[in-house]
Amino acid sequence: MTPGLLFDYVLGLADDALILGHRLSEWCGHAPLLEEELALGNIALDLIGTARSLYTYAGAVEARGRDEDALAYLRDVPQFGNLLLVEQPNGDFAVTIVRQFLYSAFAAPFWRGLVGSRDATLAAIATTAATETAYHLRHSREWLVRLGDGTAESRRRAQNAIDDLWMFSGEMFEPPAAALIGAGIAIDPSALRPEWDGSIDRAFAEATLERPASGYMQTGGRHGRHSEHLGHLLAEMQFLQRAYPGATW
């Protein structure tokens, strides 16, 4: 196994956490309730914390002197390996909740599984992320049930969000390099599919929402092929370091 494979794997996971965390931070000052403002901010901070640990580790694996800031702020769209799902815009509150639920229903069992990784650093990061994502799942699931089984308007918006985001859900289950799985460092995400399906089906049933037919699944994020939205996100997120390189406070 080459170090490059491990670097790509860790970097992709870091990018998932950073991009979703940044998306959630965009709600700052706009959330529908003060309590939800704090909740979304908490989740964003959990994710950005995970991203920081993963970037630092990726930099160490790469051993070319790049730290977390260099990896977060000084790469362009094609070098980002995050899932397409997490870069999708916030939309209305239902879109944000559905995106969070689809991802968290995957991320919670994923990190739980990665606790058993033979890579001690990944296992340690996974231990923290597992409890955090378990709460993210709980939080988004409770909202999803209330939006779906709420008013006609909230149900319509939740169903629209599911229909729009569904084609980005398949990418989560694409396996990383076989050598990483074989070495016991990575886990095969396709093994998480039954648990994810179960979480989705039970929540949708409780929320009176419909699961779309499987259909076409969009992919490419792990290989740097992104939707138009990521460039706009990076332009805002990276502005300060690009305009004032090395700026600190």
Place this chain on the structure above:
Amino acid sequence: MAPTKASHPEEAAKQPSRRTHNARSGEPLTPLWEVFIRARNGLAHRHVGSVHAADAEMALQAARDTYTRRDEGVSLWVVPSAAITASDPGDEAVLFEPASRKPYRHPSFYKLPDEVGDM
């Protein structure tokens, strides 16, 4: 205060609904809940504040996200604020003043043996 400029009807139609109460029952959509936190096992739950939430489960989550961000506790209670019966501020004298004249109710007239140390 000067009246605010009326928005264009189409703009107004696009505004999301800001309804805060149920149109039929008049009940608030997100009533108030009082939040209590147990800081450590063995201590009593203490009142820390309140949150707005649609139901008990959401109130618990809101309380967690609002009041336990800095490792404040190990257990949470949420109670509908409407379930609390409060004493009337006008009764303050009748209810509480008599106690202020009974210092003997404080255990401050006992000589503590040195061996006991701090109590």
